[in-house]
Amino acid sequence: MKKLIFSALVATALFVSSCGKDDDNGGGSTSLNGDWYLYSIFSDPDGNGRNWTSSNDCAEKTYYSISDKKIKHEYYYLEGSECKYYPIYYDYTATNGVFNMTVANDSPNVRKGAKTSIKYEMKGKELFIYLKNNQQQEVIEILRKKGVDYSYLDPFVGYWIMTKYVVGQQEFIVQDGKCLQGAVVASSLGATLYLNYPENGQCNKTINSYEWIKEGGKYYNVSNPAEKTLWDINFSNNNRYMTFAIDNGRIVMHFTKVK
Numbered sequence: 001m002k003k004l005i006f007s008a009l010v011a012t013a014l015f016v017s018s019c020g021k022d023d024d025n026g027g028g029s030t031s032l033n034g035d036w037y038l039y040s041i042f043s044d045p046d047g048n049g050r051n052w053t054s055s056n057d058c059a060e061k062t063y064y065s066i067s068d069k070k071i072k073h074e075y076y077y078l079e080g081s082e083c084k085y086y087p088i089y090y091d092y093t094a095t096n097g098v099f100n101m102t103v104a105n106d107s108p109n110v111r112k113g114a115k116t117s118i119k120y121e122m123k124g125k126e127l128f129i130y131l132k133n134n135q136q137q138e139v140i141e142i143l144r145k146k147g148v149d150y151s152y153l154d155p156f157v158g159y160w161i162m163t164k165y166v167v168g169q170q171e172f173i174v175q176d177g178k179c180l181q182g183a184v185v186a187s188s189l190g191a192t193l194y195l196n197y198p199e200n201g202q203c204n205k206t207i208n209s210y211e212w213i214k215e216g217g218k219y220y221n222v223s224n225p226a227e228k229t230l231w232d233i234n235f236s237n238n239n240r241y242m243t244f245a246i247d248n249g250r251i252v253m254h255f256t257k258v259k
Helices: none
Strands: 034-043 051-053 063-066 070-074 076-079 082-085 088-095 098-103 115-123 126-132 138-145 158-167 170-173 181-186 191-199 202-210 212-215 218-224 227-236 241-246 251-257
Touching: 051 181, 051 191, 051 202, 181 251, 202 218
Parallel strands: none
Antiparallel strands: 034 051, 034 063, 034 138, 063 070, 070 088, 076 082, 088 098, 098 115, 115 126, 126 138, 158 170, 158 181, 158 251, 181 191, 191 202, 212 218, 218 227, 227 241, 241 251
16 A cells, blocks of 8 residues: 555546636635646545545656646556556636637547536645546546645645554554555545554455544544544644544554655
8 A cells, every 4th residue: 555546547538627827726826837747536446435546656647737728638547567658638718617628639649629628626726627537427636736835735635654553552563565554645625544454364454535624723524414523633743744543542543644
């Protein structure tokens, strides 16, 4: 679980664009001209429910080079052990939060002139894309612009890898190749906890996604609108280290931030 992997969704289904030259994002104007990189995604790649995932080394090469009238989608995906490159170029316009896109004449892939539309939204300095995959399931992509400071985001937002798992007085160190593994992928919209742990000779693998809010400096699980549950989350080492306690503090998971 060193790297949670973006599903290799077919590139033609993931049309991603931008809006005009500048947008008021509520946290200061950020020009959309430039290079935007895929940061996290909310999808259901294997039919087990939608979860937040982070990218592998191959997918991290994907970016969207945006100018006033064109978007170059420099798309990389993992097929087996091979990182493949599949660029698509678009001409576009934007109206009322919708990108209207046409595959450009100079695009090296996809039928020239093919059209599609998707929804977009700026939240802070992040670009949110709402689209459909090949199974017509909604996918949310979060893009970040290269060179922009995102330190204003809550420290919980990011990709965390578990390093230690404490149960009562027993301490277990996470090791490569062993069952015990864990990760958290958190965005401003939600978070997913990936946890593998040994029990009765078996390796249990769990994936749970949540909606969360922060009030008065405390974190709450609000996945069930009728029940707001406190999360015992604490940070240290300049917000690069996190503890996440569950079961009334009997179990404490220790995480280090990857990005």
